[in-house]
Amino acid sequence: MRTAAVSAISAKLLMSPGAEVLAILGTGKQALSHYNVFTEIFSFKEVRVWSQTKERVERFVRSVEGPVRGCSSAEEAVRGADVIVTVTRSTEPVLYGQWVKAGAHVAAVGACRPDWRELDDMLMKSAVVYADSREGALSESGDVILSGAEVFAELGDVINGTKSAQREKTTVFKSLGMGVEDAVSAKLVFDQWTAKATKS
Numbered sequence: 001m002r003t004a005a006v007s008a009i010s011a012k013l014l015m016s017p018g019a020e021v022l023a024i025l026g027t028g029k030q031a032l033s034h035y036n037v038f039t040e041i042f043s044f045k046e047v048r049v050w051s052q053t054k055e056r057v058e059r060f061v062r063s064v065e066g067p068v069r070g071c072s073s074a075e076e077a078v079r080g081a082d083v084i085v086t087v088t089r090s091t092e093p094v095l096y097g098q099w100v101k102a103g104a105h106v107a108a109v110g111a112c113r114p115d116w117r118e119l120d121d122m123l124m125k126s127a128v129v130y131a132d133s134r135e136g137a138l139s140e141s142g143d144v145i146l147s148g149a150e151v152f153a154e155l156g157d158v159i160n161g162t163k164s165a166q167r168e169k170t171t172v173f174k175s176l177g178m179g180v181e182d183a184v185s186a187k188l189v190f191d192q193w194t195a196k197a198t199k200s
């Protein structure tokens, strides 16, 4: 859930204000938590989902409620989408810049190894790239390392107001996960548990 929460913060900061269509590539555990968090926080008119097989897409669609539509190709899912979440175990690009609408926001969650990709060079080079950790992105993300794309800012820079949120441009948030996210999540759980325990 903490990974999806961070992706949702990236979307809150970087997606276009009138965003209506969300696309999710992948139908595993991260896809479900992203679906749950994004539909809880935002009001997308349509959520499109694609995965490797028709069976996985159908199973995912049956498992959730809301305005979800299964797609038979990644291209069908992402064409015209305002926000795209990539949550696959792919080692090769599944999302191509030529399909992505200008001004869309991409939260790229998979491909967390230096030789793995989810996004192609065209997208990485044409988008404004943000990361949770610049250091992490430059050592762990194949999409950043192999494309040679510049990391414009960390998400924390945008939250602190030291770097701009370029909503009008196509943006990529490269997520890798950070220990501090686990620490904050653990504190939230502990605080809620303590509050309940003191009441009873």
Ligand SMILES: NC(=O)C1=CN([C@@H]2O[C@H](COP(=O)(O)OP(=O)(O)OC[C@H]3O[C@@H](n4cnc5c(N)ncnc54)[C@H](O)[C@@H]3O)[C@@H](O)[C@H]2O)C=CC1
Pocket: 003, 026, 027, 028, 029, 030, 031, 051, 052, 053, 056, 087, 088, 089, 090, 091, 092, 094, 108, 109, 110, 111, 112, 175, 176, 177, 178
């Ligand atoms: N950035 C972060 O903080 C985190 C990133 N991850 C990464 O997110 C990704 C997804 O994780 P989970 O949902 O837990 O995995 P999962 O195994 O539950 O789901 C993986 C999904 O990827 C799809 N997939 C696998 N190979 C593919 C390919 N070649 N092309 C297209 N789709 C493919 C599968 O059909 C499935 O829908 C993994 O790469 C994982 O390492 C996971 C946790 C945190």
Ligand SMILES: O=C(O)C1=NCCCC1
Pocket: 112, 176, 177, 178
């Ligand atoms: O932050 C995490 O947790 C992970 N990050 C990338 C790879 C899978 C787990």
